[in-house]
Amino acid sequence: MTTFKSEFVRTLVERGFMHQCTDLDALDELAARQQITAYIGYDCTAPSLHVGSLVQIMMQRILQKTGHRPIVLMGGGTTKVGDPSGKDASRRMLTDDDITDNMAGIREVFSRFVSFGDGSTDAVMVNNDDWLSELAYIPFLRDMGRHFSINRMLSFDSVKLRLEREQPLSFLEFNYMILQAYDYLELNRRHDCILQMGGSDQWGNIVNGVELGRRVDSVSLYGFTTPLITLASGAKMGKTADGAIWLNQDMLSSYDYWQFWRNTEDADVGRFLRLFTELPLDEIARLDELEGAEINAAKIVLANEASTLCHGRSAAEAAENTAHQTFAEGRVATDLPTVDVKSTDLQAGVNLYELMVLAELCKSNGEARRLIKGGGARVNDAQISDEMAKVTLDDATVEGVVKLSAGKKRHVLIKPV
């Protein structure tokens, strides 16, 4: 392996962040010699980011830790136009207020990973709406449009695939890559940003920005992409049964976040430890050696480290505790999600299926009844298969709660009040 001069590039390469780079040696040289500013663009269609963006976030953290300056670019301007790739015609366009709210949520996520401020390595968050909204069509076409050849744009995967599949591609969408390239130029002018990073699917867009910079302003810009992080099974990372794995605590509990990492597939453990934790590489190598059931120890380390970064040490420890109590000791962990139910209702007895819905373990009575019939429902760890079963105060344990389970992993405590 080549030896790198800059800690920044070395760390990225060693830990598995690199997929492609426009000029790795030159970038390494530059990062070793001076402080650089790099940006990554994020969508702001949701009030939080999910693990799908975590690789990029970690990369910005590394950037900052190795003495450089991260820019978090929010796609406020592009979001406003609405993503035309959505098939759902009624897909709503976000208002300015939505975007502002979403940005606040995302900033909160980021503040766990990078520090914002005015210092030389402090991160800044910018919104491309600041410049995109003001663009005047004709001057923009004249100054920027002439640098884009349609022939070349048609050859980009994002476009080519759509055309080959004979799927529609609107002119609006076709313009996204131009706007994104322009973002890079603008960030270079405003913030002296010389590196854009992103997922491998962004390669084309990034390269466009690099070239636009060279043609218009004669500056040397760099591009760097990460591999698309899929699970070993090939599934795209970030979505599970209960939806996206959000990074914000108010959208996904620390326990669920911890569990997400705890349930990593064996084959992914080493790779994820390198990408999503800051453990030294030799320790990761040791953990990665573990085989069979022993690898569970590595998964716990992964869950703890990843949770600590995102939710803090104490939240991670609490989650580990809860998990240990629930799975290893099989007893009622007291900090499982709790739902209050009136004692008077319980006295008379409440249908189990209704409680399951109340506890949000099931979406409808029908679903709950099916779950019970299928043997997936438990009251205080005892399987109940009678769909008409009732739960009463007598079911409360010595702790004064009733533990409901849907499957082996989803538990809720019912507390009479």
Add this chain to the structure above:
RNA sequence: GGAGGGGUGCCCGAGUGGUUAAAAGGGGCGGGCUGUAAACCCGCUGGCUAUGCCUACGUUGGUUCGAAUCCAACCCCCUCCA
């Protein structure tokens, strides 16, 4: 504006008058095996105050004992032409 094709459940897609809450697959959930993994196997997968009722095949009307299926109008999408 003209010609043609199409809109079905979370997704994808079959279904061209009746046992169709709608095939197959995917996804999801549950069970089994295990290690709270993967792979694999099995079951479930519209709602409800539940031997029944309601909602659902782009929308609205119509034909019919009966419509996702036939007819009409309208809306939307795609392809080609102008």
